Amino acid sequence: MIVVVDYGMGNLFSIYNALKRVGASPRIVSEPEGLAGAGGIVVPGVGAFGSCMDRLSRFEASLSQAREEGTPILGICIGLQVLFEESEESTGAKGLGWIKGKVVHLPKGVMIPQMGWNSLTIKHPVPMLEGIIDGDMFYFVHSYHCVPEDESVIAATTEHGAEITAVVAMDNLLATQFHPEKSGAKGLKILENFVRATRC
Numbered sequence: 001m002i003v004v005v006d007y008g009m010g011n012l013f014s015i016y017n018a019l020k021r022v023g024a025s026p027r028i029v030s031e032p033e034g035l036a037g038a039g040g041i042v043v044p045g046v047g048a049f050g051s052c053m054d055r056l057s058r059f060e061a062s063l064s065q066a067r068e069e070g071t072p073i074l075g076i077c078i079g080l081q082v083l084f085e086e087s088e089e090s091t092g093a094k095g096l097g098w099i100k101g102k103v104v105h106l107p108k109g110v111m112i113p114q115m116g117w118n119s120l121t122i123k124h125p126v127p128m129l130e131g132i133i134d135g136d137m138f139y140f141v142h143s144y145h146c147v148p149e150d151e152s153v154i155a156a157t158t159e160h161g162a163e164i165t166a167v168v169a170m171d172n173l174l175a176t177q178f179h180p181e182k183s184g185a186k187g188l189k190i191l192e193n194f195v196r197a198t199r200c
Contacts, residue, residue: 002040002198005063006030007055010044015076018181022192032062040198041066045078049103049144050090052078060096067098067172072197075175080168081146083175089144098173101148110161113143118178120156126169127197129155131189138166138178138187145177 002024006012012028019026019042026042027034035041041063045052056063067073075083084095087103095103106112117137122129140158146165148154156167158177168175174194180187 001038002026002042002195003029003035003038004042004044005035005056005059007045007052007059009047009052009055009078010076011046012044014179015042015044015181018188018191019195022188022195024191024195024198032059035059035062035066038066038071040072040074040194042194043073043075043079043082045076045082046141047078048089049078049081049087049095050093052082053090053093053095056082056096063096070172072172072174072194074194075173076181077142077177077179080175080177081144083168083173084146084148087144099146099148099153099168099170100150101146103144103146105144106142106164107161113141114160114164115141117183118158118160120158120166122156123154124152126155126167126174128169128174128190128193129167130193132156132186136186138176138180138183140166140178142177 081103085097153168153170155169158166180190
């Protein structure tokens with residue numbers, strides 16, 4: 001069973017329906033207890049970093065336990081950014097800190113937010129990106145981007161005034177800056193790969 005974390009900051013039904021399309025039986029959970037026994041966990045999100053962390057904080061212990069137990073966890077958009085230590089968007093707010101690094105504003109002189117389709121460059125192959133190649137297009141909506149201290153966790157990037165982290169992969173942790181649930185067949189392929197990982 002894959003659970004989608006409902007902490008009040010995301011379009012849950014888009015990812016719920018997309019997961020169903022690729023053969024999963026997802027469940028939306030609004031209480032930390034609902035994460036127990038999950039085969040996979042999706043952390044979506046739309047909004048400001050600080051507000052998301054305020055609402056996600058009550059899930060933090062359960063998410064950390066699931067991570068330690070090896071449960072595949074997929075973060076989407078702000079669900080990627082909260083994996084980092086901090087963000088320029090919300091001074092003083094602390095992220096989960098699972099990935100060392102910070103979230104910074106997109107470069108000056110580009111369209112902000114980045115809203116629309118952009119191509120990926122694969123940095124190193126990971127199971128999550130099976131079937132995805134350089135140039136495949138995905139749908140982004142964001143004003144900030146992630147800068148990890150250890151660049152080896154970056155599985156794919158995109159260009160938007162600079163090289164932007166688009167996908168991170170670290171152990172059982174997977175996350176995308178783009179919205180796979182809004183990215184057509186290629187986005188569904190990524191979700192299919194995630195679903196398969198939950199059944200290994």
